[in-house]
Amino acid sequence: MIPGTFDYHRPKSVSEAVALLADLGEDARPLAGGHSLIPMMKLRLAVPRALVDLAAIADLRGVRRAGTDIVIGATTTIAELIASAELAVALPIIRETALVIADPQVRARGTIGGNVANGDPGNDLPALMQCLGASYQIAGHAGTREIAARAFYQGAYFTALAPGEVLTGIRIAPPPAGHGWAYEKLKRKVGDYATAAAALVLTMRGGQVASAAIGLTNVGDTPLFAEDAARILTGSALDKATVDRAVAAAEAITSPASDGRGPAEYRTKMAGVMLRRALVRAAARATH
Amino acid sequence: MAKTHVTMTVNGQAVEGLVEPRTLLIHFLRENLSLTGAHIGCETSHCGACTVDLDGQSVKSCTVFAVQAQGADIRTIEGMANPDGTLHALQDGFREMHGLQCGFCTPGMILRAYRLLQENPNPTEDEIRMGISGNLCRCTGYQNIVAAIQYAAAKLSAPQEQAA
Ligand SMILES: Cc1cc2nc3c(=O)[nH]c(=O)nc-3n(C[C@H](O)[C@H](O)[C@H](O)COP(=O)(O)OP(=O)(O)OC[C@H]3O[C@@H](n4cnc5c(N)ncnc54)[C@H](O)[C@@H]3O)c2cc1C
Ligand code: FES
Ligand code: FES
Numbered sequence: 001m002i003p004g005t006f007d008y009h010r011p012k013s014v015s016e017a018v019a020l021l022a023d024l025g026e027d028a029r030p031l032a033g034g035h036s037l038i039p040m041m042k043l044r045l046a047v048p049r050a051l052v053d054l055a056a057i058a059d060l061r062g063v064r065r066a067g068t069d070i071v072i073g074a075t076t077t078i079a080e081l082i083a084s085a086e087l088a089v090a091l092p093i094i095r096e097t098a099l100v101i102a103d104p105q106v107r108a109r110g111t112i113g114g115n116v117a118n119g120d121p122g123n124d125l126p127a128l129m130q131c132l133g134a135s136y137q138i139a140g141h142a143g144t145r146e147i148a149a150r151a152f153y154q155g156a157y158f159t160a161l162a163p164g165e166v167l168t169g170i171r172i173a174p175p176p177a178g179h180g181w182a183y184e185k186l187k188r189k190v191g192d193y194a195t196a197a198a199a200l201v202l203t204m205r206g207g208q209v210a211s212a213a214i215g216l217t218n219v220g221d222t223p224l225f226a227e228d229a230a231r232i233l234t235g236s237a238l239d240k241a242t243v244d245r246a247v248a249a250a251e252a253i254t255s256p257a258s259d260g261r262g263p264a265e266y267r268t269k270m271a272g273v274m275l276r277r278a279l280v281r282a283a284a285r286a287t288h
Numbered sequence: 289m290a291k292t293h294v295t296m297t298v299n300g301q302a303v304e305g306l307v308e309p310r311t312l313l314i315h316f317l318r319e320n321l322s323l324t325g326a327h328i329g330c331e332t333s334h335c336g337a338c339t340v341d342l343d344g345q346s347v348k349s350c351t352v353f354a355v356q357a358q359g360a361d362i363r364t365i366e367g368m369a370n371p372d373g374t375l376h377a378l379q380d381g382f383r384e385m386h387g388l389q390c391g392f393c394t395p396g397m398i399l400r401a402y403r404l405l406q407e408n409p410n411p412t413e414d415e416i417r418m419g420i421s422g423n424l425c426r427c428t429g430y431q432n433i434v435a436a437i438q439y440a441a442a443k444l445s446a447p448q449e450q451a452a
Binding site for chain 1: 400
């Protein structure tokens with residue numbers, strides 16, 4: 001399986017990349033780790049006429065502080081997310097999620113930018129970014145803009161990214177110290193995409209949930225931000241009746257496909273089970 | 289299609305070639321350089337038979353374009369033996385512990401295990417199993433592969449005088 005022909009470009013700066021993409025037109029695409037794009041090109045699900053490789057743009061790589069926020073460069077690899085001491089302290093849920101993505105070789109090449117920009121509902125990081133309230137920093141020919149992860153996803157492989165735009169970074173305001181977190185993923189085997197998964201961050205005060213945010217993976221055409229479920233949990237002591245209602249609210253917004261990972265009804269229920277498990281682990285981790 | 293000139297270091301040797309941008313690294317290694325140790329199993333980024341070491345990381349060379357590896361430092365199974373021609377501890381381990389049957393997965397397994405032991409010289413059994421989770425073996429049931437990697441880890445971390 002060999003991809004179709006294309007021209008290859010390797011710019012050194014974001015401005016050069018954006019100018020190239022503008023010149024080359026709609027048939028050109030950015031290339032990051034290539035671990036979604038190259039398989040799609042082999043299958044002719046993607047037939048770009050030109051690839052603009054982002055790998056040589058040093059500015060796009062790495063984790064840095066911007067005031068109290070953390071900005072993760074778009075071409076930071078999933079392996080680098082796991083290795084980052086800064087993220088392990090401020091945003092430990094990123095490491096927990098990254099460790100259940102694919103396998104070591106794929107994580108060495110796959111990037112956070114490619115993972116969130118691809119629009120594949122199976123990818124794990126988009127729902128996590130929604131849970132964390134991340135915003136995506138985007139550069140285009142007309143300038144730069146920023147868009148919330150919660151507003152970015154429009155359908156399977158369909159996002160707010162316009163042709164010619166490059167995702168440059170992901171900005172996250174870390175939750176307060178002492179927050180609880182969990183990413184629960186059900187998969188058939190190591191390296192598989194999720195049957196269903198739930199990302200959860202919560203804070204507790206005096207035994208009650210002070211705030212909660214929930215993202216769901218691979219149970220719809222897009223990642224899902226489960227706002228109602230989080231609202232139900234807020235103010236509760238995570239008693240059974242409240243958790244049942246929140247799980248029902250989360251299940252209600254899912255619309256998974258029936259496929260090799262199971263029938264739709266099963267995957268909806270598994271999204272609920274993942275949320276329940278995430279609640280138990282996150283609550284145990286939160287310092288009251 | 290216009291060809292692109294690529295240069296890289298493979299097993300310590302400077303190499304070059306003319307490739308189409310769409311040429312995959314595995315094809316460059318096997319067809320241009322005649323290094324047929326790294327295998328093509330699935331071609332879909334799943335099996336790990338094509339694993340090589342690229343700039344200090346294990347990668348699936350069926351999912352990297354040769355042009356992306358411009359300037360890279362690559363190691364394949366052909367570069368694993370010690371300079372004096374004796375087997376690397378991992379190769380020795382796979383032989384001693386029966387870590388292979390048909391051998392198809394072995395070059396990828398050894399290159400992956402090589403990087404794993406660089407990162408974690410004394411892995412637990414669990415860490416080994418997670419470490420090779422991107423490499424499929426259809427023969428062994430993995431038990432002896434894990435034992436082979438444990439053998440190599442012990443041999444590599446043994447005091448120098450024993451190795452001499
Ligand atoms: C065997 C296998 C198993 C996998 N399992 C999982 C899994 O369990 N969970 C998971 O989340 N992922 C999984 N993945 C996907 C993997 O994480 C991908 O590497 C990742 O989703 C895409 O990142 P990339 O850097 O490889 O992107 P690429 O493949 O390079 O790009 C993907 C798409 O995004 C666009 N793009 C990339 N970067 C940018 C940017 N900065 N700006 C604008 N557009 C951009 C490209 O044009 C392309 O359309 C798996 C992949 C494989 C091969
Ligand atoms: S041939 Fe590359 S992963 Fe199978
Ligand atoms: S020994 Fe045959 S596939 Fe592993």
